[in-house]
Amino acid sequence: MKDKILKELYEHQENHISGEYLRKKLNVSRTAVWKQIQSLKEEGYVIETMSRKGYRLLEQRDEILPGGVKFNLNTREIGKEIKYFDTIDSTNTYSKTIALEVPHGTIVMSDEQVGGRGRLGRNWSSPKGEGIWMSLILKPGIPPNEGMKVSHIAAAAVCKGIREITGLEALVKWPNDIVINGKKVCGILTEVAGELNEIHYLIVGIGINVNNIDFPTELEEKASSLLIEGKKKYDRKELIVKIISIFEKFYDSFIKEGSLEEVLRLCRQYSALIGREVVIIKGGSQEAAKVLGMTDEGFLEVELSDGRIEHIFSGEVSVRGQGTY
Ligand code: BTX
Structure with a gap:
């Protein structure tokens, strides 16, 4: 029921909706509506309550609460289920623990990671409120050696998404980084679980430095953020929605038609390495x-x-x- 109320609030963001309207629409008591509204507030949604007018969702631009992503996504499967955390060790590590029980396309995202991981056991700095730290749980039914192609799909989708939203000249640094002006703004960590001939699930972890103002000293030379490069703050929700939508399109044509054409074209056109x-x-x-x-x-x-x-x-x-x- 909470999800349905949230959907109504997102669809009527311009004006208030009354408790009575929600009660009738969902066929529940007004107290039940009120309780769910309180629970949404506890989760971080800012909901204005006005007597006689009802409820209205006041979204802060920079929040990435799951509703803002879910109800703006027009995808078929990816992002239909979102698990959101204020803080977590690593969205990839958590995804592994739930992968077998959740549907294909589930996304795990967190506002902060305290144990964010890169490849080969390296750390991934994931400060609170500044970036996109998310993992896509996918069940593609392909052989494990094809897993790398899904990583390329993610790189192409992030690169295209960043370009479309920010206009910045993002490049793909093979195999799994996105760089701007020679500095890393995104890393992708793809992990596969399965048997010799088939993947059980695949986790694509995407970390994007969006509104980071600075970095730990050891990263200063090689890391950057969209804010540093574009000299303005960006809406993380908008970026997530864009990237996931592009990702699903590429992913579908790979799984259904075996085609990576557009992905390869983008990875080649925007390569940070070819010719160097x-x-x-x-x-x-x-x-x-x-x-x-x-x-x-x-x-x-x-x-x-x-x-x-x-x-x-x-x-x-x-x-x-x-x-x-
Ligand atoms: P990588 O091994 O290519 O990059 C890790 C290296 O990048 C580190 O050793 C460090 O030098 C540098 N680094 C660390 N943090 C940052 C940062 N924020 N920006 C730029 N450079 C950095 C890349 O691995 C794969 C990263 C995937 C991160 C996502 S976030 C969601 C998901 N959960 C999780 O734990 N990992 C993935």
Whole structure:
């Protein structure tokens, strides 16, 4: 019932709706309506109550409460279920604990992560109220080796979404970062659980620095935010809705038609690496190379210093002449 009341409040944000209207519409008592309104207020929704007029949702622009995302999304499946937290260790870690019980497309998001994770056990700084820290739980029924393609879908969707909302020149740094002016504004962590021939579930963790004003000293050189680059604050809800909508479109054409065409086109057009001299870091070793392109399978095609052409599946690539990043 709470969800239905919230939906009504979102649909009538311009004016108040009376307790009587809600009571009739949902076929419940006025006390029940009142109780649900109190409970929504406790969850952080700002609801104005005026005698004789009723209730009105006053949304603060910068909040990312789940209703603001859910009722603005026009997707088929992704985001129909949203689990929202004020604070959590990591949305990816939590997603793993619920993945088998929740429907495909469930999103877990949090206003803050205190144990945000990057790849290979690295940390992901996720301060409160500043970024988008979310995980998509997907059940695609594809072989595990195709999981990487879903990561590319996420990168293309985030890059396109950021460009459309902010107009900033976001680039995809293969395989899973989004950079602006050579600094990382987003990281994607895709984790797969399954058997040899089929994925049980796949968790795509997306971390975007949106309104961060500054970063811990050790990140200053390589991290940035949309606010720092665009010199203005951005609405996190609007970004989430845009990115999820684009993601679902790309994801559907991959799953239904096996097509990654648009995703590859975007990853190539907006690549931060193609045509550049880079250093490939694999385990303990480093090798200089020039990036030639990206294959249809999503591998990075590079030319090594001895002229050999290699297709790289995963690993670290740092652009030469730009420090370690
Ligand atoms: P990565 O291993 O490519 O990047 C981690 C590295 O990036 C860190 O070692 C650090 O140098 C740098 N870093 C840490 N925090 C930030 C930041 N906020 N901005 C820029 N650079 C940073 C990238 O891994 C994958 C990150 C995924 C994060 C999402 S958030 C939602 C979900 N939950 C979760 O725990 N992780 C994912």
